[in-house]
Amino acid sequence: MPANTHAKAPLRLGIAGLGTVGMGVIKIVQEKADLLALRAGRPVEIVAVSARSKGKDRGYDISGYAWEDDPVKLAQRDDVDVFVELMGGSDGPAKAATQAALELGKDVVTANKALLAHHGQALAETAESHGAVLRFEAAVAGGIPVMKALTEGLAGNGITRVIGVMNGTCNYILTRMEATGQGYNALFDECARLGYLEADPQLDVGGIDAGHKLSLLASVAFGTKVNFDAVELEGIERITNQDIAHAADMGYKIKLLGVTQMTDRGLEQRMTPCLVPDTSPLGQLDGGTNMVVLEGDEVGQIVLRGAGAGMGPTASAVMSDIMDIARDIRLTTFGQPANTLIAATPVMDATPAPYYLRLELIDKPGVLAKVTSALGDAGVSIDRMRQYGQDDDADVAPVLIVTDPAPRAALDEAIEAMVGTDVLISPPVAIRIEKV
Ligand SMILES: NC(=O)C1=CN([C@@H]2O[C@H](COP(=O)(O)OP(=O)(O)OC[C@H]3O[C@@H](n4cnc5c(N)ncnc54)[C@H](OP(=O)(O)O)[C@@H]3O)[C@@H](O)[C@H]2O)C=CC1
Numbered sequence: 001m002p003a004n005t006h007a008k009a010p011l012r013l014g015i016a017g018l019g020t021v022g023m024g025v026i027k028i029v030q031e032k033a034d035l036l037a038l039r040a041g042r043p044v045e046i047v048a049v050s051a052r053s054k055g056k057d058r059g060y061d062i063s064g065y066a067w068e069d070d071p072v073k074l075a076q077r078d079d080v081d082v083f084v085e086l087m088g089g090s091d092g093p094a095k096a097a098t099q100a101a102l103e104l105g106k107d108v109v110t111a112n113k114a115l116l117a118h119h120g121q122a123l124a125e126t127a128e129s130h131g132a133v134l135r136f137e138a139a140v141a142g143g144i145p146v147m148k149a150l151t152e153g154l155a156g157n158g159i160t161r162v163i164g165v166m167n168g169t170c171n172y173i174l175t176r177m178e179a180t181g182q183g184y185n186a187l188f189d190e191c192a193r194l195g196y197l198e199a200d201p202q203l204d205v206g207g208i209d210a211g212h213k214l215s216l217l218a219s220v221a222f223g224t225k226v227n228f229d230a231v232e233l234e235g236i237e238r239i240t241n242q243d244i245a246h247a248a249d250m251g252y253k254i255k256l257l258g259v260t261q262m263t264d265r266g267l268e269q270r271m272t273p274c275l276v277p278d279t280s281p282l283g284q285l286d287g288g289t290n291m292v293v294l295e296g297d298e299v300g301q302i303v304l305r306g307a308g309a310g311m312g313p314t315a316s317a318v319m320s321d322i323m324d325i326a327r328d329i330r331l332t333t334f335g336q337p338a339n340t341l342i343a344a345t346p347v348m349d350a351t352p353a354p355y356y357l358r359l360e361l362i363d364k365p366g367v368l369a370k371v372t373s374a375l376g377d378a379g380v381s382i383d384r385m386r387q388y389g390q391d392d393d394a395d396v397a398p399v400l401i402v403t404d405p406a407p408r409a410a411l412d413e414a415i416e417a418m419v420g421t422d423v424l425i426s427p428p429v430a431i432r433i434e435k436v
């Protein structure tokens with residue numbers, strides 16, 4: 001043990017969840033004990049652990065830690081100072097054990113975005129009323145220290161907008177679709193084989209996991225209560241190789257993009273596929289990497305890029321919160337006291353933007369006129385339009401339209417009118433073109 005670290009009592013951890021992230025934390029605590037003690041000014045120790053299966057070989061020696069079958073019992077142990085929740089799930093044992101720890105005034109560190117997106121406000125209030133801290137750096141964008149950047153580095157800024165790619169699985173699928181020409185389904189299967197998918201894959205490809213993260217970022221950025229239900233969500237399941245190729249043709253990439261900003265109408269939160277310029281940092285983000293772009297009124301734009309998942313990166317973020325607690329840095333959960341967070345008016349109709357519209361039309365005279373008049377009647381003006389040849393099927397006319405900036409509601413009105421004219425072979429695909 002390094003000198004000068006004996007004066008303060010060790011910080012004693014109880015870790016519930018010994019999977020990818022839990023074992024990553026155990027690895028760091030075991031392998032970097034001296035470094036952590038020097039940096040924290042006190043030793044950081046694990047005293048007890050919990051998971052579903054006691055007998056499982058986990059690759060690291062955990063025989064020196066007390067075992068609890070019940071995570072709630074672990075959270076309540078007298079010898080646990082910090083309860084580290086790494087089980088996952090928005091309810092069940094993760095919620096029960098977190099609540100139990102906080103009610104006893106014990107600090108909690110978690111990587112669980114689902115838990116916080118659904119119960120963050122109530123848990124933060126419980127923490128603060130019991131003099132405990134609840135921290136979640138690892139829950140958003142894995143190894144990227146985005147919460148620290150927002151709450152500490154940018155503490156002197158009014159945040160104007162947060163945008164980013166926050167789900168590595170979706171970015172992997174979209175960039176591999178472009179690079180290899182493989183379809184969505186084949187790449188979904190590849191992600192399953194590589195172990196990239198959440199236990200419920202719909203959380204990834206449906207945009208829900210990334211939506212959880214966005215709702216937490218919005219709360220910290222704008223001082224608002226977490227409101228996941230108000231996030232406009234759309235997944236990547238309907239994106240085709242054709243969309244990706246057409247987007248590339250026009251100088252864009254398709255990303256599952258999160259955007260949150262406070263407008264004069266209220267709080268906008270969107271996690272939807274968007275087109276971004278292929279030369280922008282977001283456009284150039286390949287594979288399972290995450291990127292979060294923070295915009296502050298003093299600092300301008302900051303771009304953070306890094307691993308959004310995986311053992312080392314996620315455990316690194318968990319340790320950041322643990323080390324703050326070890327150093328007696330006791331920050332609020334969402335960057336300001338939970339009872340001062342406001343309930344922002346949700347804006348469900350996003351700020352107007354240009355849209356990419358892909359249509360499969362019946363190839364016969366007059367169909368284009370019907371499409372353009374549907375757009376015109378809804379007040380949507382066309383910026384560019386292109387019809388693609390289709391050698392193998394003479395009855396189908398694929399048409400691509402880029403609109404001028406328009407409200408989404410107007411575009412939906414136009415699409416509804418088009419559907420009513422029977423000129424479409426399949427439902428139109430509309431993708432927002434985001435200014436980044
Ligand atoms: N993996 C990643 O890259 C990232 C994960 N996260 C978040 O971190 C958390 C953990 O994820 P990850 O490590 O990947 O998950 P894993 O599935 O790898 O591990 C989950 C662990 O929790 C234990 N567990 C599950 N349910 C219970 C229960 N009812 N009672 C006791 N223990 C239970 C499991 O036990 P057993 O091993 O015995 O089955 C397992 O050890 C989640 O909230 C996740 O969203 C956040 C960012 C990135």
Ligand SMILES: N[C@@H](CCO)C(=O)O
Binds near residue numbers: 168
């Ligand atoms: N399933 C998530 C893991 C990290 O939260 C992702 O793909 O980004």
